Amino acid sequence: MDKVRQLDDIIAGIKDGATIMFGGFLGVGSPLKSIEKIVASGVKDLTVVSVVNSYPGGGFDLAPLFKNRQVRKFVTAHTGTCPEAVEAMKAGDLDVDFFPMGTWIEKVRAAGAGLGGVLTPIGLGTLVEDGKQRLEIDGKSYLVEMPLRADYGFIAGYRADTMGNVEYRGVSLNSNPVIATAADFTVAEVNEIVEVGGIDPSRVGTPCLFVDAVVQGHSFAEHQAVFERLWVSTGRLAAPATAA
Numbered sequence: 001m002d003k004v005r006q007l008d009d010i011i012a013g014i015k016d017g018a019t020i021m022f023g024g025f026l027g028v029g030s031p032l033k034s035i036e037k038i039v040a041s042g043v044k045d046l047t048v049v050s051v052v053n054s055y056p057g058g059g060f061d062l063a064p065l066f067k068n069r070q071v072r073k074f075v076t077a078h079t080g081t082c083p084e085a086v087e088a089m090k091a092g093d094l095d096v097d098f099f100p101m102g103t104w105i106e107k108v109r110a111a112g113a114g115l116g117g118v119l120t121p122i123g124l125g126t127l128v129e130d131g132k133q134r135l136e137i138d139g140k141s142y143l144v145e146m147p148l149r150a151d152y153g154f155i156a157g158y159r160a161d162t163m164g165n166v167e168y169r170g171v172s173l174n175s176n177p178v179i180a181t182a183a184d185f186t187v188a189e190v191n192e193i194v195e196v197g198g199i200d201p202s203r204v205g206t207p208c209l210f211v212d213a214v215v216q217g218h219s220f221a222e223h224q225a226v227f228e229r230l231w232v233s234t235g236r237l238a239a240p241a242t243a244a
Contacts, residue, residue, distance in 0.1 A: 003164040005213040010187055011037045014152060017072075019047040021108070021150040021179045022062065026081060027055035029172030030062075031154040031189035032226065033217045039064045047073040049150050051104055051175045053082040057234055069093050075148065077101040100128065103145055105178060111147035112181025112210075118145040153183025156217065157206070159199060160190040164211030167203045180210040189217040 011034075014020070020038070024030025048071045054063040058081075065071050066084035073095045079085045088094035099107065106118045119142040123129050133144040155176040157166040166188045168176060180186050188211045218226060 001164075002162045003208070003211060003214045004162050004193060005187075005215055007033060007037055007187075007189075007215040010213055010215065011041050011043075014038065014041065014043050016043055017045045017047075018043070018152060019049065019150040021049040021153040021183055023153075023155040023172070023174070023176035023179045024050070024061065025171055025174045026052055027061035027230075028227075029156050029168075029170070029174055029176060031156040031187070031217065032061070032223075034154040034187060034189050034215070035062060035065070039068065039070070042068075042070070044070045045072045046070055047075065047150075049075040049108075049148060051101060052076060052078045053085050055230065055234075056081040058083040058085075060230060066094065073097065075099070075104075077104045098128075099145070103128075104148070105175065107145050107148035108175070108182045109178050110145075111149040112178060115147060117147060119143070120145055148182065150179075150183045151185065153179045153186040155180050155186065155188050155206070157188055157190045158220070159192045159194060160188050160211070160214045161194050161196045161199055161208075162214065163196050164188065164208035164214055165196075165199055165204045166190065166206040166211060167199050168205040173205060177205050180206040185212045186210055187213045187215060189215050191217060191220040191223055 054061040063082050063084045066088050071094060075097045077099055079096060089096055100122050103120055103122055110118050121142055123143055124141055129143055135142050135144060156172050158169040159167040193214060193216060
């Protein structure tokens with residue numbers, strides 16, 4: 001089955017109030033083109049689920065969604081790197097559900113595995129425990145964390161074949177593989193699309209079973225250029241030397 005789709009067609013189907021998961025960590029390994037298209041669509045009242053938000057300093061990755069007030073609720077482990085999200089939260093325009101990072105991942109993993117929840121000792125006796133069930137097992141206390149699922153999951157990979165098998169490189173291996181399993185409709189944005197057989201089976205990080213659509217993102221060279229510009233503009237990388 002050929003799962004290659006036009007990104008615009010997918011974005012057009014997203015309705016106000018949808019719950020969307022995004023892969024990536026501080027902008028790295030994030031589905032950047034998908035995010036740009038969702039911002040441009042104007043869809044609003046979204047619940048966004050992402051382990052963290054934007055690149056430090058804002059203005060990138062998920063930041064425009066918060067700046068435009070398109071997000072009503074944010075389910076995350078950390079939000080301090082994104083001024084746009086912090087401002088929306090302080091203004092009362094954004095509800096934020098915080099979870100410890102490992103707990104966040106396990107909640108998503110539980111949803112993908114069809115489990116009823118996660119038992120964890122993390123957060124006992126803290127604000128994290130508020131409103132949650134506590135269980136005693138073999139003399140130890142645990143909190144019950146419910147599964148975390150979404151209507152849409154947008155993940156980023158290095159390469160995918162037309163059937164939807166996805167290969168990852170580097171940091172894109174962070175939350176993308178688990179998010180792929182926990183959405184009703186998973187979109188894989190990749191640098192390169194190849195025919196079936198073009199990926200070594202041992203390199204497949206997300207099998208096609210979990211992917212509903214494959215879309216073309218930035219090429220690998222374009223992707224590198226995006227981050228070179230970002231890192232230079234924010235002082236984290238020296239500008240390339242120019243020829244005399």
